[in-house]
Amino acid sequence: MEQILADLFPRTEVPYPVILARMVGAIVFGAVIGAEREYRDHAAGLRTHILVALAACVFALLALESVHMASFSDEQVRIDPLRVVEAVTAGVAFLAAGMIVFSRGEVRGLTTGAGMWLAGAVGLSVGLGYWFVGFFATLACFVVLFLLGKIEQRYGAAKADEAAEK
Known part of the structure; x- marks a missing residue:
């Protein structure tokens, strides 16, 4: 029984409660980013941004752990966690x-795409412990999407009224 548990939960460099907290953090932060897209009824909304942030977090955690895996300790095996960041970004x-x-x-969709890209970066940040x-x-994304979005709507409405008067 002890061996089964050891196989299911191998020793990790980052403790399991910290791993869980980072994954939950990526979910919460991804939800904040996706909430505005969901509110505006865009295709990539709450669930998409949560999944992007969580996936990036998991890749970051795996990159951290792979550096410390005993099976990769051979001198001929070189692990570069930065490649994971590059792969997630791409x-x-x-x-x-x-x-x-x-x-x-x-x-159309440029802001949603940028939000997804940021959700990936946020997931990597949390996964790496930052x-x-x-x-x-x-927080900055929330300000840009919600607050600047409101200003943009008002400015757009004023601009449309001005064009209608001409």
Whole structure:
């Protein structure tokens, strides 16, 4: 029984409660970023941003742990955690690019794509243990999406009224 538990829960460099806290943090921060997109009824909303942030967090945790795995301790095996960051960045950018469309002379989905990219960065930050970076990026994203979005709406409405008067 002890061996089964050891196989299911191998010794990790980062303690399991910390791993769990980082994953929950990525979920919460991803939800904050995705909430505004959900509120505006965009295709990539709450669930998408949560999944992007959580996936990035898991990749970061795996990168951290892989450096310390006994099976990778051979001199011929070289682990570079930075490659995980690069792969997550490229993968999320690919997903985000899929959100951007050009329709009727307008570009749509650019902000949603940027939000997904940021959700990936926030997930990596939290997964690597940089809580402050993840928190501040989430806060800044909230300000940009909600507050600047409101200003943009007001300015857009005023601009439309001005165009109608001409």
